[in-house]
Amino acid sequence: MEYEYKQKIIYQSNYWYNDGLRKAGIRDMSGAIASLRRSLQYNRENIAARNLLGLVFYGRGEVVEGLVEWIISKNLKPKDNIANYYLAEIQNSENELQAYNQMVKKFNQCLVYAGQDGEDLAIIQLKKIVVDYPDFLKAHQLLALLYLHTEQYAKARQTLRAARKLDTTNEMTLLYMHELTQLRGKKLREEREKEADTVTYNLGNETIIQPAGSTMKEVASRVVLANILVGLVLGAAVVWFLIVPAVNQSKAEKTNQQIVEYSDKIAAMDAQINAQTTALDEYRSTSDQSEEAAQTAASTSDSYENLMTVVSQYNSASASDADMAATLKNVNRAALGAQGQAQYDSMSGAIFEPLCATLYESALESMATADYPAVIDALSQVTGMIATYSDGQALLNLGVAYAKSGDTENANVCYNKIIESLKDTDVAEQAKKGLDGDTNIGAGATAEDAAAEDTTGTAGSGTANGY
Structure with missing residues (x-):
């Protein structure tokens, strides 16, 4: 135990x-x-x-x-x-250790600068550190944090990407990237709100910025009042040619402005949808990887458990060879370590070999009596334990038994396995004959040929005696 x-x-x-x-x-x-x-x-x-x-x-x-x-x-x-x-x-490399020691001192000094509102000095120092030591993850993270604090979002994103290449799942790096996304979104919303509160237009060579809301209405009302006064003097014709174009232009400008605002909103929504879609894809990918890792771990654990059960049964002689062989078949050798694979090979040699020998001998006896279901049952167990048992003869005889039982499909499967795994051998040549429909191969051929010879010999003797 x-x-x-x-x-x-x-x-x-x-x-x-x-x-x-x-x-x-x-x-x-x-x-x-x-x-x-x-x-x-x-x-x-x-x-x-x-x-x-x-x-x-x-x-x-x-x-x-x-x-x-x-x-x-x-x-x-x-x-x-x-x-x-x-x-x-x-x-x-004594110089390298000294240089690393100096780099650590500089990094600690940057922490002091950051704590004393000296972000500019800390950023300058950290930029030198990440150039000289590009693998120093903590320096990348501190530099990104200072960029976030000073609202240099583009540089922060670039630094965080470099940090993520060093460690793809570091929690601090991912936290900073999430914070960067939140801050950039907030800044964009503030800029759009600020632009919505003002109106900019050109008057000659000058650009005028005024609060939104009243400007266009005042201009429109003055134009309408002026046109009315002029209309009273010049008549309805003049009013028609001045008021209508001005009103149409005002409506067109308002419509264009609304279209621009709607376009900005649609672009922002598209960006949010793309970001959420990317996050969802990453989550699904991580979930699939986690599930695959869990399945691999479960397979490995089951294989070790089955192997240890067989070892215990073998040492205590508490189970039959057939029961131990059935348990050993459930062991995935590829999932084991070097020691586990060596233990598996030892157990399979001690259990599979004698059991296969017994089953193979029984199959040959059944083949001699044309009991093909019994042959198929025995040889299926043999090839399930050792695929190329008896240099492929077991698999060849299994194919012959299938063929003589009328199951050509499974017979061809057996022949093809032999041709693929045992190329340039006598048994492979016999398998090719089996694919061509020849059933006088394998152990079955011996029994049938002998029977044919006995029949021929008997018939010949009878003829002679009768004559």
Whole structure:
């Protein structure tokens, strides 16, 4: 029981190490750190997980955290440990360590500047840091935060994109990007409200800005009053030619202005819809990946559970070979680690081989008596455990049994499997004959040919005796 518990712990540690390795490969540094720490919770002496955790920290510009993990790894395993190489490389580059120390001091000074309302000095210093050390994630995040505080939204977006390339799922980076979206939307709304409160028009070479609402109405009323006064003097004809064009022009300008406002509103709504659609797509993608990871984890867990059950049954002799073989078939060898695969190979050799030998011998006896359903049942079990058992003869005889039972479709499936997996062999040549409709192949051919020979011999003897 204690051995099984230790094995489960080791399997869980290796699983989370593989998960961390996968996430590090796609620059999901935060996710990789979480998975590797969980791996070390199960097995603190998992040297591969600890060394990879140090590399992830080092890749985010957090050199000190990386050194800590490598030093612990070296103490746990002094010899044949790649952490010795990492530490030696850093110790040999003394200038690089000094430069990193100065960079950390500058970063801390930027924090002081930011706390004392010295955003400009902090921004200048941080811009130099991210140029000299482009992998330093915290410097990118602090620079983006200062850009947000000083309303330099375009630069903030550019800096946050660089930070996200370093760590695609860092919570601080994603929080700043969300805040940037909110601030940009608020600023655009304020600018549109400000523009709506004023009216700008040109008078000669001068541009005049006046509060909206009353200007156009005053101009229109003055024009109407002037036209009425002139109309009283000049007559209805003059009124007709002056008032109507002015009124039409005023309506056209109002209509154009409304169209522009509606166009701006439609563009804003389209932008919001696109942003929401993008967020929904990202959520669906993340959900699909999470579901796939959960299914993989469940498959791995079930495979280990089934394998451990078979090992326990085999050691205690508490189950038959058939029962153990049925359980072992449910193990996905590809989902196991190196130790699990070695254990699987050992169990399959100890269980599948003798059971296949018994079933194969029974199938040959049934073939000799033309009991093809029994042949199909036995050989299906054999090929289910070892696909190319007896150098492919089991699969060939299964195809012959199907063919003689009238199931040509399954027979052709068996022949094609042989041709694909056992090229340039005698059994592959016989399978090609089977595809051409020849059933005098395999073990079945021997029984039928012998029967034919016996019949011929008997008939010949009878003729001779009769004569």
